[in-house]
Amino acid sequence: MVFIIKMSLFVYLIHFLIFSLISTCVICNQAEDNLLQGLNSYRNTQRVPPFAKNDKANCVADEIANKLEDQPCTNQTAASTVTPGSVPPRLSNYQEILSECKVDPNTTRDGLILPVCIPNRIPTLALTNYTQTGYARYLNDSRYVGAGVGSEKEWMVVVLTTSTPGGNFAAGEATSVRVMAGLGLIGLLFSTLVFL
Numbered sequence: 725m726v727f728i729i730k731m732s733l734f735v736y737l738i739h740f741l742i743f744s745l746i747s748t749c750v751i752c753n754q755a756e757d758n759l760l761q762g763l764n765s766y767r768n769t770q771r772v773p774p775f776a777k778n779d780k781a782n783c784v785a786d787e788i789a790n791k792l793e794d795q796p797c798t799n800q801t802a803a804s805t806v807t808p809g810s811v812p813p814r815l816s817n818y819q820e821i822l823s824e825c826k827v828d829p830n831t832t833r834d835g836l837i838l839p840v841c842i843p844n845r846i847p848t849l850a851l852t853n854y855t856q857t858g859y860a861r862y863l864n865d866s867r868y869v870g871a872g873v874g875s876e877k878e879w880m881v882v883v884l885t886t887s888t889p890g891g892n893f894a895a896g897e898a899t900s901v902r903v904m905a906g907l908g909l910i911g912l913l914f915s916t917l918v919f920l
Contacts, residue, residue, distance in 0.1 A: 755847060756873040759880060762851040763863060763871065770864050780893040781835070781872025781883040783825035788837060789874035789881045791815060797841040797878045812839050827893050834891025836862055836884040843878060850880050 764774035792815075811818045822829050840853040854863060862868060862884060870885035870892070885893050 766855045775871035778870035778885045785872040785874030785881040785883040787821040789876035792879045793876040828896030831894040834886045838882040
């Protein structure tokens with residue numbers, strides 16, 4: 725009987741831990757989805773088409789937010805210091821992030837990274853930090869057609885993408901490997917034909 729009670733307690737504890745982890749992740753994703761929805765509503769009022777969700781930009785935004793997670797909550801990145809292709813000053817490992825997300829660096833030069841820190845991560849402040857600051861000019865720019873949103877603790881990161889090859893955050897390393905493998909197979913086929 726004691727064994728059954730201990731096993732029941734153990735199973736309950738495991739379920740509780742799993743539920744806690746999942747619900748934390750869902751809350752985080754909900755905040756990101758809400759921000760993207762708010763940005764799209766803002767663009768609608770400005771008569772600009774909504775952002776399409778870009779999975780690669782989403783990955784980059786998530787990774788950047790993870791790297792900024794332990795940074796003090798100060799907004800040192802002003803909108804005036806953000807230019808297409810620029811990287812936030814506190815981010816020294818941007819190439820690693822692109823590699824992790826399998827994004828070709830050549831497809832990011834026209835994109836934008838817009839980090840903000842929101843004390844206690846109040847949802848309305850997140851949207852205000854984008855729509856009522858210098859970042860608004862980028863949100864109003866119809867060249868930016870896609871977005872990815874990441875968050876961690878007090879940090880929110882929006883990555884804007886374009887429809888151009890220089891800003892669409894397209895796949896990198898995996899595509900290159902496939903192309904090289906394809907070229908290798910063509911070379912093998914050609915050499916086989918030559919020797920026949």
